[in-house]
Amino acid sequence: MYWDREAETMDRGKLESIQVERLRETLRRARKSPYYGKLFRDAGIEPEQVNSVDMIKAIPFTTKDDLQAHWPYGFLAVMKDEVIRMHASSGTTGRSIVVFHTASDIAGWTDVLARSIYMAGMRKDDVFQNMMSYGLFTGGLGFHYAAEKVGALVIPAGAGNSKRQIQLMRDFETTVIHIIPSYAIHLFTVFGELKVDPKKDTKLKMAFIGAEPHSEKMRKKIEEFYGIKAYNSYGLSEMNGPGVSFECPAQSGMHIWEDHYVVEVIDPKTLTPVPDGEEGELVLTTLMREGMPVLRYRTKDLTRIIPGQCECGRTHRRIDRIKGRTDDMMILKGVNIFPLQIEKKLMEIPGVGTNFVIILEREGNEDSMVVKVEVQKEYFAGDLKQLENLRKRIVEELRSDILITPKVSLIEPGGLRSTEGKAVRVIDNRKE
Numbered sequence: 204m205y206w207d208r209e210a211e212t213m214d215r216g217k218l219e220s221i222q223v224e225r226l227r228e229t230l231r232r233a234r235k236s237p238y239y240g241k242l243f244r245d246a247g248i249e250p251e252q253v254n255s256v257d258m259i260k261a262i263p264f265t266t267k268d269d270l271q272a273h274w275p276y277g278f279l280a281v282m283k284d285e286v287i288r289m290h291a292s293s294g295t296t297g298r299s300i301v302v303f304h305t306a307s308d309i310a311g312w313t314d315v316l317a318r319s320i321y322m323a324g325m326r327k328d329d330v331f332q333n334m335m336s337y338g339l340f341t342g343g344l345g346f347h348y349a350a351e352k353v354g355a356l357v358i359p360a361g362a363g364n365s366k367r368q369i370q371l372m373r374d375f376e377t378t379v380i381h382i383i384p385s386y387a388i389h390l391f392t393v394f395g396e397l398k399v400d401p402k403k404d405t406k407l408k409m410a411f412i413g414a415e416p417h418s419e420k421m422r423k424k425i426e427e428f429y430g431i432k433a434y435n436s437y438g439l440s441e442m443n444g445p446g447v448s449f450e451c452p453a454q455s456g457m458h459i460w461e462d463h464y465v466v467e468v469i470d471p472k473t474l475t476p477v478p479d480g481e482e483g484e485l486v487l488t489t490l491m492r493e494g495m496p497v498l499r500y501r502t503k504d505l506t507r508i509i510p511g512q513c514e515c516g517r518t519h520r521r522i523d524r525i526k527g528r529t530d531d532m533m534i535l536k537g538v539n540i541f542p543l544q545i546e547k548k549l550m551e552i553p554g555v556g557t558n559f560v561i562i563l564e565r566e567g568n569e570d571s572m573v574v575k576v577e578v579q580k581e582y583f584a585g586d587l588k589q590l591e592n593l594r595k596r597i598v599e600e601l602r603s604d605i606l607i608t609p610k611v612s613l614i615e616p617g618g619l620r621s622t623e624g625k626a627v628r629v630i631d632n633r634k635e
């Protein structure tokens with residue numbers, strides 16, 4: 204049941220001594236990059252003196268802005284001819300950030316992601332359909348190599364082309380898929396149009412879902428519709444991509460692989476550590492990377508360490524599902540709201556479909572929120588009163604949670620634009 208029993212179940216003392224050793228080595232390597240070289244000189248940081256993980260706190264945080272400002276090679280810690288691949292984050296604004304990998308980086312990443320998917324239950328006899336974009340985005344190639352390493356038959360389907368995806372699933376008896384949750388949900392309608400029932404007409408048993416925030420309810424909807432288990436997969440390009448943190452069969456949080464990453468959770472305002480169990484911003488340091496070590500990276504992702512041990516026997520700590528990003532938070536009439544809060548509420552209401560979008564408007568000095576949400580098609584066929592009652596109920600449920608009365612409009616299934624990449628949940632028209 205373990206890909207690498209020793210690595211996955213080593214006692215915390217051993218894990219910490221490995222971390223110290225790898226941290227020292229990481230700092231030695233990082234010093235060779237123009238960015239950290241200067242930073243270490245200015246701050247008087249001596250990698251050789253590091254003898255505890257806690258000493259990491261002497262190093263300043265690294266932010267996305269730092270990576271962007273030193274684009275493209277400012278963080279490169281090896282000669283260019285050592286690099287065999289680059290990836291980039293899927294940022295939609297500004298210049299994306301790039302990450303360079305040596306052969307050993309790719310091998311390390313592949314192994315830790317193979318560990319993750321093996322942990323969830325994927326094996327050599329599985330047929331794995333990778334429905335993620337195979338470009339600069341890490342979800343395509345990253346999973347591809349990890350699944351090959353496990354020995355599964357890999358179908359590099361890529362993103363989009365929904366009907367063909369379903370055809371591939373049926374023809375080649377796909378058992379495991381890797382898919383963005385909002386796209387998994389979008390496919391409900393396509394399965395319907397084709398009159399294919401994934402529970403009866405496919406051999407699917409498992410999905411890896413990740414790359415964007417999603418609620419427990421959303422997971423349940425996916426699991427029920429496809430008749431599968433769906434495992435949460437978390438990662439970011441700056442830390443390789445997927446394989447940073449992954450759910451085990453206990454589905455009670457994602458193990459974060461501490462032999463590859465140092466994990467900190469901080470208060471994003473005061474930048475001080477928060478105790479285990481409390482929510483904050485995840486900060487990560489690579490421990491295995493040669494080409495481009497990144498130290499104390501502020502991910503902007505909000506989560507918490509789940510205290511206590513997991514029943515599966517792995518000793519690496521767990522993080523809770525990502526609540527959102529610090530930069531996703533909407534402030535409306537002084538109230539802080541995360542898109543995931545809205546999703547959670549919507550998913551609890553029977554009859555509500557799965558796709559939604561939040562639009563923020565400003566009229567004069569007054570901000571308002573419009574929530575457009577798809578609901579089941581029966582509502583449009585029947586009594587209009589029923590539709591209006593559902594709309595009122597949604598307004599009321601949202602108001603009770605976010606303390607703001609949104610305008611709600613109900614849309615027929617498939618009526619909202621959906622993407623094959625990460626879903627766009629908020630359109631803010633308040634900005635000029």
Ligand code: AMP
Nearest residue numbers: 292293413414415416436437439440525
């Ligand atoms: P990228 O580097 O473009 O792949 O984007 C990484 C970002 O996607 C992370 O920093 C998170 O904000 C988000 N993300 C990735 N996986 C998950 C997940 N399982 N749950 C929530 N957000 C995720």
Ligand code: ZN
Nearest residue numbers: 451453513515
């Ligand atoms: Zn576990």
